[in-house]
Amino acid sequence: MILTINHSAIRPIFPFTAIVGQEDMKLSLILNVIDPKIGGVMIMGDRGTGKSTTIRAIADLLPEIDVVVNDPFNSHPSDPDLMSDAVKLLLDSKKSIDVIRIKVPMIDLPLGATEDRVCGTIDIEKALTEGIKSFEPGLLAKANRGILYVDEVNLLDDHLVDILLDSAASGWNTVEREGISIRHPSNFVLVGSGNPEEGELRPQLLDRFGMHAEIRTVKDPELRVKIVDERSQFDRDPQFYLNKYYSHQVNLKQRIMNAQKNLATINLSYDLRVKISKVCAELNVDGLRGDIVTNRAAKAFAAYNESQQVTLDHVKKVIVLCLRHRLRKDPLESVDSGLKVEKVFSEIFVDNV
Structure with a gap:
């Protein structure tokens, strides 16, 4: 059985096709969505240049995905590389599973996040007393089959950046504690952004990002006015503005889906x-x-x-x-x-x- 979620109550997202300029950033995001194995995008640029807006817009643009109901890892109902061990056991035992259709997850990683918050935690007490592997999923679990966005990634602890890049490259996250190990799918597009004035990433970490887009504040006065006007229209009447760009959004979404299929x-x-x-x-x-x-x-x-x-x-x-x-x-x-x-x-x- 396939269920759907009503998105009418969700706060509107600025449409991707309405974003003016910053072509390198937009192209990098589109190509990584078409082929996540490119390895993510590092976006470096001035403050207030629309980095966060653009990243949220590309996530909102993507077609909905089928996930297993009540699965914390957004497991795919048929692809073994994108499903948890629990779902695999259900399928192996020929049990039926319910499927729900959701928007592609867009997960923000806060700057002060701990390793436990990112990777998840194992309940050692329950494991020792009851013999049950109890796992509290982290952000890497929620980001499976979606986009993980790290703002100010150049200010994040290097060991956390290493964990993110390893999971993005392998598609899996492994948590080990006191001899207990749990592994789950963590296949996502990693997007980092930052301001070069606040520090650079180490070269060996920067190299792990597939693509790198440098963006600058628009200098052309007419283009700046156009950007401000577009944003003002959206803030004044979001639904009217979304309807205005509806056909553009649908066309781009179809173009991305066709590219994924033909890649x-x-x-x-x-x-x-x-x-x-x-x-x-x-x-x-x-x-x-x-x-x-x-x-x-x-x-x-x-x-x-x-x-x-x-x-x-x-x-x-x-x-x-x-x-x-x-x-x-x-x-x-x-x-x-x-x-x-x-x-x-x-x-x-x-x-x-």
Whole structure:
């Protein structure tokens, strides 16, 4: 049996398609939604540039998902990689399960969160006295099959960032205490944001984010007025404003769903893969994560544009977002890292055509 939730009482969210500017941020979020294996997005920029608004808007845009009723991990009713052990046991014993359709979870991780709050806790007393594994799920459980948003991630303790990145990469969270171990699915898109003036992430942690978008305060007075006017219209009459953008939202949602469906069929030629790796080598990018993420993002962008074949233009659009944050920092260097990526890309891709 499939149930649905009435969303009419939920506070309205500013529509994603109404957000003006910040194209790099919006594209990075869309591509990660199409292919969560890209590895998340790190968004660095000035205060008041719409980071939180945009992230909540992309979550609200996504199609609803089927989850098992009363399951704390948002378990998928049929995919073993996205369901808890309890649900697997029910299915193995041929018992019926109720399914409910919900909006994609959007979980905020507060800056002062403890490790127990993030990972969950095991009730040792109940385990020892009653022999029962009692687990209080944390934020990683609630974020399964959704988006986990960490504002001011550059101010978060490094060991918590490590935990988040490990769970995002593996799709599972393991909690161990006093010889008792519990594992549950934790497959989510990790989105971090921060202001570079308040400190940078360590390079080895920054490298673990799939894409990196840098955003700046809009300088054009006319564009600033347009942004303020759009927000004022939404605040004055949210329902009228949502109706105004309804068709745009539906079209983008369908475009994302089609891209998710077609992603596995997208072809990235050997020649383009070699050139991507040449760019990474020329830029002295450590490891192979840059190559892998660029390949994935280029395929996701091709799928988003309804193309079966990745082209040079697709690679050009995503490569800066995938490699900018992986370059070694030279304190004496004045050239922007994004410009360095563009220069090497042009030398290898364009000049050799």
